[in-house]
Structures are given as C-alpha cells and as structure tokens.
Amino acid sequence: MFFSIYLGLKNLLRQKRRNIITILVIAFSFLGYLFAESLMNGMEEMSFESIQNFETGNIQIAEPDYWEERDELPIKGLVAWNEELEGIIGQTDGVIGVSPELKFPANLNNGIDEMSIIGLGINPKKYNEVFQTGEYFIEGSLGTLNDNKAVIGTVLAELMDLKKDDHIILLIRTKEDTFNTIDLEVGGIIRTPNPMLNSRIVLMPLDIAQRSLNVGDMVSMVSLKTSPAMPEKSIIKSLEDSFRVKKLSSQVYSWRESAADVITLSTAKKGGAGAILSVVLLIGIVGIVNNIILSGIERTAEIGMMKALGMREWEIVLVFMVEAAGIGVLGGLASCLLGYLSVLWLVSSGFNVANFGDWSQYGIPIVDRIYGVWNCQAFLYIFVSSVAVAVLSSIWPSYWAARKDPVEAIYRH
C-alpha cells in the first residue's frame, strides 16, 4: 500500500504538462467561483449598507397598521412625534441618532411635466445623525433645507430638467383626502450610492410637510441609528419594553424587514453560487477523468507488468487515486492563491457596475462599484472540494485502468 502511495506521488511528475494543465483547469474554474462568491457577497453587504445608510437606518419605529401598508405610503396610522417618544428613544442605550420622517406620495410638477415621486419630510439635523445623505451633495447642503427648500437627486433633476433654485410644485392629498400643493425651491442636489434617493425622493423640511398634509405633529415613522457596539436585538428589546410600559402602540422594526427585496436577492445569490459551483465541479471532474484515462492508456504495458508481478487491482487503483489527489491538492492550492489575488483586487479596487447598466432596476441599491468581501470559509471550502472532486472522480477511471487484462495489456499494446 505504501508503495502504491509512493508511486502515485512519483507519477505526479510524470506527464508534467498534462498534470499542470489539469491543475490549471481546476485552479481557474475554482477561482471563478471564489471571485463570483466574493463579488456577490460584496454586493449583498453593500446593498444592506446602502439600505441602512440611506433608506431605513438600523431600526424603524412605526404603528403596526402603517407598517403593513407602508409601501402605499398612507397618511394614516401615523406616529405622534412628541417629547414623550423622543424622551423614550433618547434614553435607550445604544441609540445614537433619531430621525422622524413623514413620507407621502406626490406628483412633482416643474411647470411642464409631471412625475410621481415620494415626498420625504425630514428634520435636516436629525436626519443627518442617522443617514449619510449629507455627504453626497453636489450642490447645496443639508443645511440649505429650510423654509420651503427641497433637495432632489441627480437622476430626478435630469429627468425633470431641474437645477438649483428652480421652483417646483408638489401636488399632494392631505390627511382628509383633499388636494393641496406645496411650493418648493430646489435648494440642493444629491448624488448618493443609493438609486432610490437619486431618482424618486424629494426631501423637504418636516414642518412644511406636516402642515401641508395637515397631520399636526405626526410622522410616518422614526428611523434610528444604533451603535455598532451594541447588538441590534437588545436595543429593539429595550425599546419594545419601554413602549409597553408607557402603553404606546408603536412597534419596533429592524432594517432587515425593509430590505426584503435585497434579502430575496441574497437567496437568489445562493442559488447562483450553487449553479456556478456545479459547473466548476463538473469542469474539475471532466479534467480529472480525462487525465486519468489518458494516463491509463499510456501506461497500459506498465499496468500489465504490475499485474503480472501480482499487484492487486485495488493497489493499482490506489496509485491512480493518489496521483489524482495530488492534482486536487495542487489545484486547490493554486485556486486559493489565484483566488487570493483576484479577491484582493476586488476588495481594494472594486468592480465597476456602472458599465453594466442600471442595477437599481433589479432592486440592487448600488450605483458605482461593488467591492468584494473576504470569505475565508469559501477558500477552505474550495480547497476541500478540489481535493474531494479529484479523489471521487478518479475512482471510476482508476478502476477502469486497473481492470485491464494483463495479457492484453502486455502484448496487444
């Protein structure tokens, strides 16, 4: 048996070129998996960050009725934004930003065209504590969001042919379902990594929105930013406890519940990774089977001699399997090395998705570049799979080679 292993390892050096090609085939296909995996994980992570940093914060507080219907942006089931609520939230450990928001459907009119958008009444200072939007102004700043000023995204600005200081009118329905208009002036233009903000949202001062909708001190929801040092779950728990004590009907929701679309996408991602993996494994299997069959044919006379000398079939099978395992180990190492380099590139310089069209239409809240993420497990997994694939797929061709009739093998070769 030791001889079989020894010979198998020696044979690795035999058809050097062919073995190297097989190793490279394995390495490059598995590298493809590592790359795609890193990219997809990066996409997911960035999507999640984008949602938290620009859309929902980490935690949202709303009335359950509103939450159910939140996609329709109802002006019903609102939360009273008052000192009591602010006090409760402010006293909760781990909350580092609180932003009340009033969200409503509106038609934006620039004097010529009309377009349906989402109006978002905010308190600029508080909004800035929770969201990163403030860092992405092309013109103006969050500070300019006062009086009857509005902030819009570049995509919307382009679509509606709007520039800073242009006047716009929002056509809305009030709480009582009567029509109303809001006259605003474009005070700032943003270009964020979040497509939603760039194309569909008009930011305006909360008090103007509240007055125009006739909702008093009510808001749709309150978005919170939490300290990364504290687990989100425990913050949610203590907020829920406080609400219960004060007999408030509001509920606490994690950002994950808003990210349903992206989370569906991550499930699809796992499917995609699985598909890539099966193709990659198939390539590995074909490479190994091909390699062993060719070796088996070339070494026919030698196999015949081994059998004549009384070597048993399983001992010959082992010779080939050890060789295959060696190819698997080297292929696995090579794919991890190449994978390391390509993921390193992906993590540091990113993958420009802007060249591949508008990804936001697929619900991916990323505008420019996707950066890869490291996943050590994937590397380990690839290495183990490479060896496993090599060993398992070598069984049948090794057996095929070892079963040759010795007389045939020696004489009719």
Next chain:
Amino acid sequence: MTLLELKQIKKTYLQGKMEVPALRGVDLIVDKGEFITIFGPSGSGKTTLLNMIGCLDTPTDGEIYLNGNRISALSKKELALIRRNNIGFIFQSHNLIPVLTAYENVEFALLLIGRLSEGETRERVFKMLAKVGLKGKENRKPGELSGGENQRVAIARALIKEPKLILADEPTANLDSENALDVIKIMTMMNMELGNTFIFSTHDPQIREYARRYINLRDGLIFSDKKKEQ
C-alpha cells in the same frame, strides 16, 4: 522433483465468430531447476503457453499443477497471489516504471511480498543489481540506462523475490546480439546459483543453445522435446 505439470492444455481464442486454436493439447512436466527454451514458428503458441503457465491467462481446457496445486481453475485474485509469490516474469520490453530508479523498480517486486525488513530488502536489492552487472547504477532511472541495462533491471526484478519459476517471453528480442548474450548468460548464472526454474521462448538459435531442454512447438502442439546431452 516436479514443479509444474500440464495436462492436455487447450486454448482457443475467439476472433469474431471464428475459433482460433492456439494450443491444442499440450502435456508437459517440468522439474525444479530446469532451464528450458520454447521455440517454434511465429503463431505456434509460445506466448500463449507461457501465459498459461504464468497464471496470466486460464486455459480453455486441461489442467495445470504448480507445486502440486491445481491452478487452472483459480479466481483472478488467487492467480494474482500465486504470481506475486511464485513466479517471476521477464518480458520482451522491460516495462519498467520510468519514474522509479533501478533500485526502486527492483524493490517494488519485493515490497509486494512484504516479508522482509527494510535493511534486508536494501541489502538484497543491492546484491541482485550487482549480480546483473549494475553496481553503481542503482539510482538511475530507466531513461538513463541502455536497453540492455534496462533488461537486466527487469531480470533483477523477476529474480529478487527468488521465485520458483521464471518465465521469459523473448527476453532478448529487443537487444543487440552482445546484450542478448549478456542477458542469457546472466539467466544461466542465476539458474546455476539459485536453482530457480527458467522457461524462456526465443527465435534466436544462438540464445537457444544456452538451454538444457528444448521444446519445439508447432501449431499449438509439442512437436519435439529434447534434453541437451551432457
């Protein structure tokens, strides 16, 4: 003392639907220590006969006894074990494993039996390689040795486990006459020294002369069986 006994050995090959009789009833008794050549025209059945004796193939009919054990009806696995422990082969082409050194190629046959310690194995392989004239070339690979030298490695490989029976099918056919003579001389020497039984086939009359018993095959039958007069 009888080592090998063949009783009415027949072998028929099927070529498509045609039956090709390669051996048509061979009777043969071989004693220990004999040095036998099998000769005859091409297609007379020399290789077929050696393969039957060597347990590489089974006869269509008839019985073979090796050391008194009937081997003509054994399973593949049992035949492999008989080959491993009792029979040495020398083929026309050496069939050495190109990635192994001369030493390792010889050692391989011994490792298969696995009865000796590391030290004994080493000593025995070195001695055997010296006997076939390869002292100092133990660490060369087949690619670094001449055809004659490689065939000597193959002889060493066949002899290293000291088998009772050594079969050689045209062992010198691929060698020039000088190397061919060397090889047959080594075989003779081993036969004298170790007392193993040799059966070899050859087309070369000069090589044939080294045998002490001549079996002439024709059309799958023994045409003549003579011993050298001493």
